[in-house]
Amino acid sequence: MARIDASSSNLSYLDGLAYRDSPIHRLDPRVKLITTLLFIVCVVSFNKYELSALLPFAIYPVILLALARLPPRYLLRHLLLAVTFALCIGLFNPLFDRATLLHVGSIEISGGWISFASIMLRFVLTVSAALILVASTGFDSLCLALARLGAPSPFVVQLLLLYRYLFVLVDEAMRLSRARSQRSFGRRGMELSVVASLLAQLLLRTLDRAQRIYLAMQCRGFDGEVRLLRPLRIGASDVLFLSGWTAILLGLRLRDSAPALGQAIGALLPW
Amino acid sequence: MHMADALISPLVGGVMWAASAGITVYSASKLKAGGDDRIVPLMGVLGAFIFAAQMINFSIPGTGSSGHLGGGMLLSILLGPYAAFLTLASVLTVQALFFADGGLLALGCNIFNLAFFPCFVAYPLIYRPIAGTQPTGKRVVAGSLVAAIVGLQLGAAAVVLETSLAGISELPFGTFLLLMLPIHLAIGIVEGLLTAAVVSFVGSARPDILTVAASSRQPARHGGGRLLAGLLLLSALTGGLFSWFASPQHDGLEWAIFHSTGRETLPTPVTDAHSLAAALQDRTALLPDYGFRQAAESGDAAAAGNVAGTGEETGKAWPDVNAGTSVSGLLGATISMLLAGLLGFILLRLRQRP
Numbered sequence: 001m002a003r004i005d006a007s008s009s010n011l012s013y014l015d016g017l018a019y020r021d022s023p024i025h026r027l028d029p030r031v032k033l034i035t036t037l038l039f040i041v042c043v044v045s046f047n048k049y050e051l052s053a054l055l056p057f058a059i060y061p062v063i064l065l066a067l068a069r070l071p072p073r074y075l076l077r078h079l080l081l082a083v084t085f086a087l088c089i090g091l092f093n094p095l096f097d098r099a100t101l102l103h104v105g106s107i108e109i110s111g112g113w114i115s116f117a118s119i120m121l122r123f124v125l126t127v128s129a130a131l132i133l134v135a136s137t138g139f140d141s142l143c144l145a146l147a148r149l150g151a152p153s154p155f156v157v158q159l160l161l162l163y164r165y166l167f168v169l170v171d172e173a174m175r176l177s178r179a180r181s182q183r184s185f186g187r188r189g190m191e192l193s194v195v196a197s198l199l200a201q202l203l204l205r206t207l208d209r210a211q212r213i214y215l216a217m218q219c220r221g222f223d224g225e226v227r228l229l230r231p232l233r234i235g236a237s238d239v240l241f242l243s244g245w246t247a248i249l250l251g252l253r254l255r256d257s258a259p260a261l262g263q264a265i266g267a268l269l270p271w
Numbered sequence: 272m273h274m275a276d277a278l279i280s281p282l283v284g285g286v287m288w289a290a291s292a293g294i295t296v297y298s299a300s301k302l303k304a305g306g307d308d309r310i311v312p313l314m315g316v317l318g319a320f321i322f323a324a325q326m327i328n329f330s331i332p333g334t335g336s337s338g339h340l341g342g343g344m345l346l347s348i349l350l351g352p353y354a355a356f357l358t359l360a361s362v363l364t365v366q367a368l369f370f371a372d373g374g375l376l377a378l379g380c381n382i383f384n385l386a387f388f389p390c391f392v393a394y395p396l397i398y399r400p401i402a403g404t405q406p407t408g409k410r411v412v413a414g415s416l417v418a419a420i421v422g423l424q425l426g427a428a429a430v431v432l433e434t435s436l437a438g439i440s441e442l443p444f445g446t447f448l449l450l451m452l453p454i455h456l457a458i459g460i461v462e463g464l465l466t467a468a469v470v471s472f473v474g475s476a477r478p479d480i481l482t483v484a485a486s487s488r489q490p491a492r493h494g495g496g497r498l499l500a501g502l503l504l505l506s507a508l509t510g511g512l513f514s515w516f517a518s519p520q521h522d523g524l525e526w527a528i529f530h531s532t533g534r535e536t537l538p539t540p541v542t543d544a545h546s547l548a549a550a551l552q553d554r555t556a557l558l559p560d561y562g563f564r565q566a567a568e569s570g571d572a573a574a575a576g577n578v579a580g581t582g583e584e585t586g587k588a589w590p591d592v593n594a595g596t597s598v599s600g601l602l603g604a605t606i607s608m609l610l611a612g613l614l615g616f617i618l619l620r621l622r623q624r625p
Contacts (some may be wrong), residue, residue: 010369011369011531037375041284041376044276044279044280044352058612062614063611063615065615067613079509081370082370085273085278088276089440090278090440092440093441093442095441097441106384110443115439119439126276126374127276127371127374130367130368130371130375134369152295152296153299154299154357155360157311158315158357158358159364161311161314161315161318162315162362162365164318165316165318166318168319169319169322169323170319170322170323173323173324176327177327192461193468196468196469198327199327200469200472200473202324203473204473204476206316206319206323207316207480210313210315210316214312217278217311218612222308222311223308232332240388247410253502253557
């Protein structure tokens with residue numbers, strides 16, 4: 001129940017963030033989508049023992065987070081909610097890969113722990129990039145970007161309609177769930193048969209709603225196409241954003257700048 | 272069940288993206304050709320229904336845990352394969368974007384594993400032959416039970432295969448498979464029973480809905496055949512690509528081979544094709560192997576000596592340790608991350624001031 005309320009409020013909060021205003025919010029959604037994908041591909045393309053070259057990539061989410069004025073604590077909470085799968089699979093690495101790869105003083109660190117740390121780092125980087133994309137763009141604009149980038153229109157329409165009715169139906173399901181828990185004191189009412197009839201009731205209401213929506217759309221001249229009438233224009237700042245980040249990300253991917261920096265700092269330290 | 276970006280490689284992600292995008296385009300064109308625009312709002316609302324239904328959880332009999340509906344089979348039964356595929360793909364997209372369930376690059380894998388198998392394999396090949404067009408109670412139960420189990424087993428096997436091919440996780444192929452399949456057998460049984468119960472309920476309350484769905488939206492036979500042929504071609508192509516590109520880190524497959532033949536690799540027949548492939552692989556390797564494994568196997572002692580030496584010698588010359596993550600690398604990376612954080616902090620402050 002707590003998880004339901006949390007994910008539902010997350011959804012509307014994330015939606016609200018997209019309506020704020022910042023230089024990042026004002027960028028063309030296509031530019032942001034492509035940059036995010038490039039970032040994820042760069043991060044994921046390293047070999048599994050890579051750590052040092054991955055860390056500098058944190059510059060992208062950090063700077064975007066600051067420029068878009070998004071609350072970092074919210075992002076952290078979201079990361080914690082989503083971490084289970086990567087954590088569960090990643091934790092097997094130290095079990096299966098015990099060959100020692102790194103000695104720090106007298107401590108031996110096995111390859112498994114290094115690749116586990118690498119997986120967790122990848123997780124944090126890729127998920128935060130995706131969350132920043134949504135929180136600074138908004139779902140409608142993202143769908144518009146997808147349509148302009150060539151996604152088939154039935155799919156884009158489906159995304160838009162799904163998102164529109166998500167909030168309505170989630171509220172309805174929460175009402176059902178709450179009514180059940182208030183009558184069952186948390187114990188009965190969880191059986192498969194009860195849940196099946198609850199779900200079927202929800203489904204019937206959903207189908208009726210679909211029929212009403214269809215009639216309403218037909219009254220307004222719906223012909224199977226949803227037209228998106230928002231102009232998208234690539235401006236100077238968009239070009240700057242895309243080319244700048246492309247250069248930085250490819251640079252970080254191709255040249256591991258960390259050892260050089262480490263050497264420079266190491267030379268300054270008195271040891 | 273949702274794969275994460277952190278566990279796949281760009282090649283696996285890219286190929287699965289291409290496959291899922293191809294099926295999406297195909298389904299969309301099929302849907303457009305169907306010309307029934309009643310289905311447009313129905314798909315939208317049913318996609319939202321899947322989300323909503325996942326919020327009503329139930330206790331799994333015999334265990335203390337609770338589960339929720341996945342919905343792939345239910346959508347296929349209600350909408351037919353093409354519309355169900357698009358609806359599930361949209362659900363997975365929203366989950367990836369808003370709940371970080373799976374990632375943007377892994378979206379292709381997730382759509383393929385969780386939408387393709389129930390819609391285009393389990394529904395037409397298992398559910399429909401068993402349940403038929405005029406479903407009675409028992410046939411619906413049997414059909415959705417078997418179809419849900421098979422769909423989820425295929426999806427789980429695909430997760431294992433993709434994870435192993437990506438080579439990020441150390442989980443051996445066989446162990447991972449033995450871990451995933453029983454779990455998803457249990458999930459599949461529950462999913463099938465729930466689907467059957469919901470379908471039966473709808474069938475008794477509003478039988479018109481099911482008969483409409485069964486009659487008007489069944490897949491065209493030859494169209495399905497062409498899709499299948501295309502996918503076979505794609506998978507053959509994919510297999511070829513994978514074996515060329517991603518072989519140095521195939522721990523999972525190597526493990527399976529090691530245990531089934533007692534050797535680390537299969538004996539390679541020396542032919543022109545193989546040496547060509549090997550040369551091509553050397554030439555085009557997307558992920559050049561850093562000296563990590565080699566350092567661990569051959570020069571482990573030397574590398575250890577080098578790193579230990581850094582502590583004792585003064586830091587005038589940081590030795591070039593041939594273990595990808597050297598101490599200086601980590602130090603530099605940490606510092607660059609701190610710099611990034613500082614930059615972000617300054618930017619935040621500057622923006623808040625005016």
